Amino acid sequence: MTSHFVPPANYTFPSVYMNGCNREFKSSWLKKYNWLVYSPSLDGVLCLHCAIFSDNRKQKGALVNRPFNKWTKISSELADHANNAYHSRAMSASKLFVDCINKPELTLPDRFDTTRRQRRVENRHILKMIIKAILFCGKQCIALRGDHEEMSGMGNPGNFLSLLSILSEHYELLQRHLQAPRDKSAQYMSPQIQNELLSVLSKMILNDILKEIRKAKFFAIMADEATSHNDEQLSLCLRFVDEGKNIREEFIEFVHMDNVSGHSIATAILHSLDEKQLDATHIRAQTYDGAAAMSSENVGVQKRIREVSPLAMYSHCAGHCLNLVIVHSCKIPLVRNTIDKMKEVCLFFNYSPKREGLLKSVISKEVLHAEKRKPLLNLCATRWAERHSAYSHFYASYVYMVYSLEVIATRIRAMITRRETGLPRQSKMHLGCWLPLPASISFCPL
Numbered sequence: 001m002t003s004h005f006v007p008p009a010n011y012t013f014p015s016v017y018m019n020g021c022n023r024e025f026k027s028s029w030l031k032k033y034n035w036l037v038y039s040p041s042l043d044g045v046l047c048l049h050c051a052i053f054s055d056n057r058k059q060k061g062a063l064v065n066r067p068f069n070k071w072t073k074i075s076s077e078l079a080d081h082a083n084n085a086y087h088s089r090a091m092s093a094s095k096l097f098v099d100c101i102n103k104p105e106l107t108l109p110d111r112f113d114t115t116r117r118q119r120r121v122e123n124r125h126i127l128k129m130i131i132k133a134i135l136f137c138g139k140q141c142i143a144l145r146g147d148h149e150e151m152s153g154m155g156n157p158g159n160f161l162s163l164l165s166i167l168s169e170h171y172e173l174l175q176r177h178l179q180a181p182r183d184k185s186a187q188y189m190s191p192q193i194q195n196e197l198l199s200v201l202s203k204m205i206l207n208d209i210l211k212e213i214r215k216a217k218f219f220a221i222m223a224d225e226a227t228s229h230n231d232e233q234l235s236l237c238l239r240f241v242d243e244g245k246n247i248r249e250e251f252i253e254f255v256h257m258d259n260v261s262g263h264s265i266a267t268a269i270l271h272s273l274d275e276k277q278l279d280a281t282h283i284r285a286q287t288y289d290g291a292a293a294m295s296s297e298n299v300g301v302q303k304r305i306r307e308v309s310p311l312a313m314y315s316h317c318a319g320h321c322l323n324l325v326i327v328h329s330c331k332i333p334l335v336r337n338t339i340d341k342m343k344e345v346c347l348f349f350n351y352s353p354k355r356e357g358l359l360k361s362v363i364s365k366e367v368l369h370a371e372k373r374k375p376l377l378n379l380c381a382t383r384w385a386e387r388h389s390a391y392s393h394f395y396a397s398y399v400y401m402v403y404s405l406e407v408i409a410t411r412i413r414a415m416i417t418r419r420e421t422g423l424p425r426q427s428k429m430h431l432g433c434w435l436p437l438p439a440s441i442s443f444c445p446l
């Protein structure tokens, strides 16, 4: 009743050819009649109260049972509707309904029925626990669902239901709700409800972020488009200084793109800001990758944004710059060869449990708290800047890898010697027994 669609001030209503010219709905009608609502999907208007609370609705037509869209006759139609007796009755019923929902404790049935009051308190408590479980999974980036959407029976019920199951061991109310719900059609645990609650939570979080940005007044935009599952998505982030003087970068949304020209991307960014009631003239900086569609001074996104906000300074995204610098540096033969060798060494250890086991045993002999050692990482194929952690893990293990390679080399040399001298082959020798052999190895630093 209260959160229906309200067209923003600059909303463009579709034009329809009618009685010799193009006509469209005007937002001034919404201001004049506060019971009127506009449906963008139907391009028509309805009376909010009559559409839901009207009596004898079979005899009613447009505005009640179907949207009204004959724009040439709208003035007289709305004036007539406002004077109808059934419209007044529907308005009263609607007000009563909203009051009952907002303040149920003031309604007569509720005042006399203590059981009903108690049940409402309990239901709200259960719903809070369900929401907290969903919020916990969301915050920790834990997938909610498993392969079996029931707590009983075989299969994995997923993290969300499992978490509720653990919580229910300590909350009798939740336990009763899980084991014997009062209303089986209102358990609030289905995948659809999980998605709806997640969507509501995300809107609340986004609204809080937007409030902070509006308070900060000035902000910068960061955007990049990427293809995911044949779907072009534009990720939009905003950077601002919050009340605590902290520089914040917040993700705002993914915008679906049909076209990735500079004009389309800039329009999508401005539309998104407008939807969120952020003033585009307060943009003070903008940063994207170096693609022409984004960075061009003539046709790029930056030019279009500067038309709206001339002080929105453009800079090439530092993250993308770093990536490009690393990509170009890696073309230098010395660096390229080093990376190739590093890749081979990582593969040599990572793809053999035996060799990885040897490396682990070398480290456990040499290093205290060896269990905290970070594993060797494969180099990231696309984000070059992310390779830093792979290099640092490699560097930390470098000395022990040399040691392990020496152990392997010594073992091979010993096998060759035995073969040449005709001694019987020792089988299944434990790796650890080779460790004392290369005791005199001196490690050279990187």
Ligand SMILES: [Zn+2]
Residues within 6 Å of the ligand: 035, 047, 048, 049, 050, 051, 081, 086, 087, 090
């Ligand atoms: Zn009405």
